[in-house]
Amino acid sequence: MPIEDKRWTKEKEESLAKQWRTSPYPFDKKNEKPLFSVDTPPPYVNAPVHMGHVTTYIIMDMIARFKRMTGHNVLFPLGLDRNGLPIEVAAEKKFKKKLTEVPREEAIEMCKKILEESSLASVESFARAGISFNSWKIGTNPGEIYLTDSDDYRALTQGTFIDMWKKGLIYEDVRTNNYCPGCQTTIADSEIEYEDKPTIFTDIQWETDTGEKIVIGTTRPELLCSCEAVLYHPNDQRYKHLEGKNAITPIYGRKVKIMAHPLAEMDKGTGLVMMCAFGDYTDIRFFREQKLTPKIAINKDGTLNQHAGKYEGKRIYAGRKAILEDLKEAGLIVEQRQIQHRTPVCDRSKDDVEFIELPEFYVKQLEFKDTLRSIAESVSIHAEPSRQILLDWIDSIAIDWPISRRRFYATEVPVWHCTKCKEIVLPPKGKYYQPWKEKSPVPCPKCQSTDLKGEERVFDTWFDSSISPLYILQYEKDDKFFRNNIPCSLRPQGKEIVRTWLYYTLLKCFHLTNKTIFKDVWIHYHVVDDNGKKMSKSVGNIIDPQKLLDDHGAESLRLWAATEGDLSKGDIRCSDERIKGAGKTLTKLWNVARFVSSFPEGKEGNLEPLDEWILDELNTLIALANEKYAHYDFFTPALALRHFVWETFASHYLELAKNRAYNNEDLYTDEEANSARYTLHTVLSRLTRLFAPILPMVTYEIVKATENKDVHQEAFPKVERTYQPPFKTEELMETNGAIWKAKQDKGISLKAEVKKATLPKSLQVIEKDIKHTHTIGDITYGDTFAITL
């Protein structure tokens, strides 16, 4: 049927988006086609998805749609991340109560209330953008939207803990960790941010055991009590003579070793540095390396303890003030100055992070670094340079992974503790447990006691999210399906979470399955604002995709996402103007289709040389798209397709073939006209399929109108037949261009007659088409182009 409407409008998108939302692309487990599984990143539900999410999911959708068209059974589920700190923060804000200060049941209730409001509205933009998830229903069947805080998901998280504990891959230990006194939990490195804060830097006079006076600078005088060593750099001539001597700590009068150590930097402070338990990461590294026993002077509540002597009970700042006064009185302060200091603070409470010891659960990783490195080297990463982020991270790992947290809205660590024999008691896996309020289903295996205390700690949310590929592939639910379908085909994710989500997933899945869990990893950069700045809530430059969808429509957004840049290689800027500009190509494509649809289809038969040429051009595109799409590159083919639509096909082929396709004056034979009509329809048909993953809505409507088919059920084009183009594309384009320009320069109509023309010899095969397109009288052929108007 001919297309009537003069242009593509965004209003046409609404019904299609709705249609795909109510009856989407369900996942059929029994389908015999090879599986292509996409481990999509579950967005966090506390805020609506922003432009960056939508853009990257659009690319994932292009991948999914392409894979469907190339004969795959595509598992493309959406997950929603609902565990952990952001929800707790939102709950605290809304109810104006600290979760640490209310009963645990109430804390969890508060979080659940927040989550009730979040619903699916946060991902509404995905539906509007035409993302073809398997399902828009929340559930536990493969392909349905999964929630990381569902009983089903949490039971699997706990099951993996139980397995790993039994395999000896998890242990509990008392170690130094980042600790936030405000939130009262151990926090991960990724939960720390830095603030420039003014701090007093104090040079304090010490003495050595031989009576020599030395000066050491510090910002943490309250930690003097926990000092275990004084360091200078091995090349520092000023202090070489101190090697092997001891320093006496002021106030406390303890003897500590003076050592040469590269951790000390010659040009910082006086070149001498005290090592305390613990002022910073350097201290921690040093204590670990020297196997020193730290005397930690700070309690869980942020007060100083008995190690601090007379300052015991004071909070850190008060203790610091008091000890500085005492040092001043003793005449030991050489100099004080205020410095700006980048201080690690908790990213939620903004409290200074302290380093204290607590018992926590750890996943072993140090002894697996070599294996992890080979996994990191063998997994296929798009684009290749991003692999280095992972390798660098693996190289820099210095401790095992602390997985327990002292918070509330997260998966509980599924253990009980025997009050009699101290044994750790694990329940059978397969069920979701809340040990802090439930009785252990089993007695202590060692002493048979039933007097067990439920564990109160929860997991780091990365411990949850690092099993997403296992969850979507039915691990422990359907063994046969799981075994047949690992590794997971594709992990798409942002580069900023390579060292967390990607790394932890590879680690944990290796521990559980002994395999590399992904075949391919697609790592993307970011959509930044139109000034090139990263979007962030605090800066207030978050771009709302709903607004862009309202203004320009999904297809403009999608074409922009494909053509603005290669997201696996760098950031792309979000520009309203450029998204708007993308819409022009939609109009062009639509009108090309409208033009083609006005002709009868034509039958396959002898092809005119011009028609062979355009089909050959299209073949080049088909080959390019197949190759690039398969490597998750939509950028290169999208540019080529756009160019083909505007230039090659519309400007040149259509202009030349028009007369023949109309054949109003019977200048051509039926066979010649048929060849043009057949070619027009064939090109359109293939072109829509090439565009379908990028522009699912426009192509759907075109193919429905012209062929009455669902383009998304069609096979992706392959180069099936080759054609012999008798001339070079540039030769044709240059010739057309030269004739148009000559008429333009003379200010005459493009239809005006050309009396005589000398054209390249190779174009003789399409003499008739050229002659009628440009209205040329006499055509001769030669090396030099010339026309007489």
Added chain:
RNA sequence: GGGCCCGUAGUUUAGCGGCUAUAACGUCUCGUUCACAGCGAGAAGGUCGCCAGUUCGAAUCUGGCCGGGCCCACCA
């Protein structure tokens, strides 16, 4: 401070040893050509960040510098 990435037209970009350096958006000129004025035909616009080197030849390779981004580290 360490690592990685990036500097090409006003903007976004292609090219990654060899034609006069791509194209799109924007700007300007002309045009109511029967698919499309949300269009067409053209034009202007660049010492390919800077400086050396390798080479017959460098936007492209190497080194240094300058500028930008991201990640990591930095409580002396």
